[in-house]
Structures are given as C-alpha cells and as structure tokens.
Amino acid sequence: MIFDSLSAFIEMGGYGIYVWSAYAITLVVFAYNIVRPLLMRRELIRVQRRILQQEQAS
C-alpha cells in the first residue's frame, strides 16, 4: 500500500480532485452502459408481449 492514511489517499498528493473526478466519470459511464441495455430489454419485451396478446385476442 502506497498511502499511510485515508486522508493521504483522498488527497492524492494534491491531485485528488483530478484523480477522483476521472474515476467518478468512468464509473458513471460504465454504470450507464450496464443499466441502459437492461432497461431497453425490459421495455422491448413488454411491448412485444402486448403486441402478441393483441394479435391473439383479435
């Protein structure tokens, strides 16, 4: 381990704001890439199921 305290880890020798903002943005973009297709899939299956039900009803 490079850092001897939590505050040193957060400060990153003065570069904390840059390091942590870069990692935070990466986390957000990764999370978006995971969540977005899962929501798309759910919506798509919901719509297709309704279409199928309507076809069967008519």
Next chain:
Amino acid sequence: MWNWFHRLGAPRSFYDISGRILPWFAIMASLLIGIGVVWALLFVPEDYQQGHSVRIMYIHVPAAILAQSGYAMMAAAGGVYLIWRIKLADIAMQCAAPIGASITFLALVTGSIWGKPTWGTWWVWDARLTSTLVLLFLYIGMMALRAAMENRESAGRATAVLALVGVINLPIIKYSVDWWFTLHQSSSFTLTETPAMPMEMWLPLLVMVFGYYFFFFTLWMVRIRIEIINREYRTDWVRQLVTS
C-alpha cells in the same frame, strides 16, 4: 469450419451461444477491472514527474485503446455485411456504435482531466486529441445516419460504407504523435516491445486493458441479443422467448 461460421451467423444460434458465454465474460470483466482499479489506486507507486495523477492513466489508456479497436471491429462487421449480407454483421455494427461512442467520450474526458495538471490545459487542438474527437463524431454519425434512414437494408449499407471510410482516421490517431508536433506523449503501452515504464506500472495497466476488452465484449453481446429480439420478433422462437 465454414459450417460453424454459418451457424454462428444465424441470429438464433448466436443468441443461444452468446447466452452461454456471456456470464463468463461479465465475470472476467468485473474481476479484471476490480483487481486493476484497486491495484492502480492503492499499490502503483507515485510517478517521479506526475505524482499521483498517473493513476488516471489506468482508466484513460484502456479507454483510448478500446475506442480505436472497437471502431476497427465495428468497421470489420460493416465490411462483412457489405460483402456477404449477413444480417448478424449489420446488427453487430449497429450495436458497437453506442458503446464505442461512450468509451471514446471517456477517453477524451479522462484525458482532459489528466491534461490539466500535466500540461496545464484541459484541451489543445493538436493532432492526437483532434483525431480522437473526430472518432467520437464518426461513432455519433453512424448512429445518426442509421436513425435517419427508413429502410433497414439501405441504412445498413450506408453506415457500413461510412464505417469503412472512417477507418482512415485510425492510422491518423495512431501516428499523430509521430507525424505532428503534439503535446500528447507517444505511446507507452505496447505488448510487442519492452515497455517504456517499469513492470510495477505496466502490469496493472495490462490487467485494465484486458478488463476493458471483456467489458466491451460483454456489452456488445448484450446489445446484439436485444437487437436480435427486436428484429426477429416475427419468428416463433422469439415469440416463445418473449412470452415465457
């Protein structure tokens, strides 16, 4: 061999096979990125010039690599679609674009954040940065062009041509640091030569690059599977899948 390719090219077999390997890719991606991030943040030594800001490299360089090789794979899918008219190749090309765009965006933003303390500026219009911005516009152009065209087949052909023309940008990005005077340092990550950085910095970077690759392939398969459901909704197997 050819038989196997044809089978994989059929949307239904791709759906089945990808469903089986997908969890393993997701596990590999989370393991590698998890290990890589802990390594990069806690154990990599400070750089003698850049201090702790060098930790940004571990999320920036893999993003930049994936932005380019993701484009190459997308364009290859476009080429396959133009030549053999394989529907799955068109789907693959379509699904790579949004992932590639977001990874390119990441490369630009993390690079900009890294540039501020290192170069003293968020952005310069130099060759490496500008050609990477062009890459982002190419990805966005792919999506916009497809969205703008009514007919799916002509949309597929047009985006494939755009993807292939845009390949010219890839060597420009790669060699920009050698051809022009630029602030961006030349490539320091390589598999074929002795790396320009010490092992203890290079190894975690290698882990992150592999992690990003697995993440990209996981997302790609997930999106391709959704698009298959979207396009094949008239087939019996998709109807069964949707109602079950």
